[in-house]
Amino acid sequence: MRTAIWWIRRDLRLADNQALTTAMASAQNVVPAFVLDPTLLSSPYAADKRISFLYEGLRVLDRDLRQRGSRLVIRQGKPEQALSKLAEESGAEVVFAEEDISPYARQRDRQVGKVLPLRLTGGLTVHPLDSVLKQDGQPYTVYTPYSKAWKALPRPGAADLIPSPTSISTPSGLTSLVVPGEPELADRTPFRPGEAEAQQRLDCFITGGKEAIHGYRDRRDRPDMDGTSGLSPYIRFGMLSLRQAVVAARRAFDLASDDVARSGAETWLNELIWREFYLSILYHFPHVRRRSFRPQYDSIAWANDRDAFEAWRLGQTGYPIVDAAMRQLVESGWMHNRTRMIVASFLVKDLLIDWRWGERFFMQHLVDGDPAANNGGWQWTAGTGTDAAPYFRIFNPILQSKKFDPEGRYIRRWLPELVDVPTRYLHEPWRMPVETQHQANCQLGRDYPKPIIDHAFARERALEAYKQTSG
DNA sequence: TGAAATGTTGGGGCG
DNA sequence: ACGCCCCAACATTTC
Numbered sequence: 001m002r003t004a005i006w007w008i009r010r011d012l013r014l015a016d017n018q019a020l021t022t023a024m025a026s027a028q029n030v031v032p033a034f035v036l037d038p039t040l041l042s043s044p045y046a047a048d049k050r051i052s053f054l055y056e057g058l059r060v061l062d063r064d065l066r067q068r069g070s071r072l073v074i075r076q077g078k079p080e081q082a083l084s085k086l087a088e089e090s091g092a093e094v095v096f097a098e099e100d101i102s103p104y105a106r107q108r109d110r111q112v113g114k115v116l117p118l119r120l121t122g123g124l125t126v127h128p129l130d131s132v133l134k135q136d137g138q139p140y141t142v143y144t145p146y147s148k149a150w151k152a153l154p155r156p157g158a159a160d161l162i163p164s165p166t167s168i169s170t171p172s173g174l175t176s177l178v179v180p181g182e183p184e185l186a187d188r189t190p191f192r193p194g195e196a197e198a199q200q201r202l203d204c205f206i207t208g209g210k211e212a213i214h215g216y217r218d219r220r221d222r223p224d225m226d227g228t229s230g231l232s233p234y235i236r237f238g239m240l241s242l243r244q245a246v247v248a249a250r251r252a253f254d255l256a257s258d259d260v261a262r263s264g265a266e267t268w269l270n271e272l273i274w275r276e277f278y279l280s281i282l283y284h285f286p287h288v289r290r291r292s293f294r295p296q297y298d299s300i301a302w303a304n305d306r307d308a309f310e311a312w313r314l315g316q317t318g319y320p321i322v323d324a325a326m327r328q329l330v331e332s333g334w335m336h337n338r339t340r341m342i343v344a345s346f347l348v349k350d351l352l353i354d355w356r357w358g359e360r361f362f363m364q365h366l367v368d369g370d371p372a373a374n375n376g377g378w379q380w381t382a383g384t385g386t387d388a389a390p391y392f393r394i395f396n397p398i399l400q401s402k403k404f405d406p407e408g409r410y411i412r413r414w415l416p417e418l419v420d421v422p423t424r425y426l427h428e429p430w431r432m433p434v435e436t437q438h439q440a441n442c443q444l445g446r447d448y449p450k451p452i453i454d455h456a457f458a459r460e461r462a463l464e465a466y467k468q469t470s471g
Numbered sequence: 472t473g474a475a476a477t478g479t480t481g482g483g484g485c486g
Numbered sequence: 487a488c489g490c491c492c493c494a495a496c497a498t499t500t501c
Binding site: 004130223274337338341345389390393394395396399400458 | 473474
């Protein structure tokens, strides 16, 4: 075959890329193409910061391609139309792409498949999603048995990773749009896009000792520490493949000098498997995108108070750990995983607001926003999903705050109005005597809100509301 | 990948 | 010395 299109979607990398490799093995010329899809870019789930990260990532990918004698071709419009036109112009006979599994992606790919030969390859996951199944052929719906089955399969090693091609032959003369974007938006997140940046972060994480993956088990739950990998946006856009990450986890395991270090590597591997588990859930149960995995929970009598949602969204609930986390999300496009659970529990259980409101808001702000992982996380917290927390498992935002941000460094980082509040009042500032409020330059109700709800009351209300579903 | 309520145990104060 | 109470610490059960 003379020419093929490598259609890039969420695989912005040259190394370990099965779609690119297959295209190059099948055709002499490869056209790396990205389609700006208005349906995705103007979706109610779109996020400015995530799109900026994507656009910057495309610029970096274009530079990487040019170093190999190729270039990125950007087009706009409905993918089936844009790709048909590009195929015509370039003489491409086939389109290769890494499989994506969200309901929209699958519907989109069906449309493209109607007008062009579309060959989908693996690469989104380590194990193909229909290869991790129970004995009876049904998909797993509980994490632990899923992870056991996942780990029982042969795992890729370093030798299985596909190296980056040294040169790619691409026909000249094809027109390309300039990547749109506002770099100043991208600057407001702590993530610099690109495959090289992803590799560098991965290397630091794997070889960084007790401050990195080898301390991961003990540090990952502490939002006041730099204890996580910070790789989620890169995995989201395929600047790092899950295979690469899993191989690195193994390497970290082998480098580990004691049980703590080994369990750090094992814990991180489990997080990668969680990601794959939720991809599997969305693939096998696409209805979760709109509804509860367990139908009886679609009948919860949500309070859905708009003012309460506003307070949550703006980080004005009066619970410092919640508010700090929401400010972190909106300002940086990222939130620590522990606080994701805390704010989600607060929205769903304390404020009794439909988890879909929170799911959408997260998608509108997270640089790493991924439909499968985000949906899985929200349904887990809401107790409506697979492997769900039982409905009565309700986080106490004060205890969580004391436990995971004991000195309040995370709270003070994101809530400047509380910097001078003594630590003993920081997790529950409403207990602060008036005199202390003056000394701390923080008058409750003026500089920082009083709590919008009493947790003990909210807990009882949530238990009652969930009980009504007879779940 | 909770938290609260309830139960149990054991040390120490005290009459 | 003994029984009784209190309560912290821990365990178990319940939501």
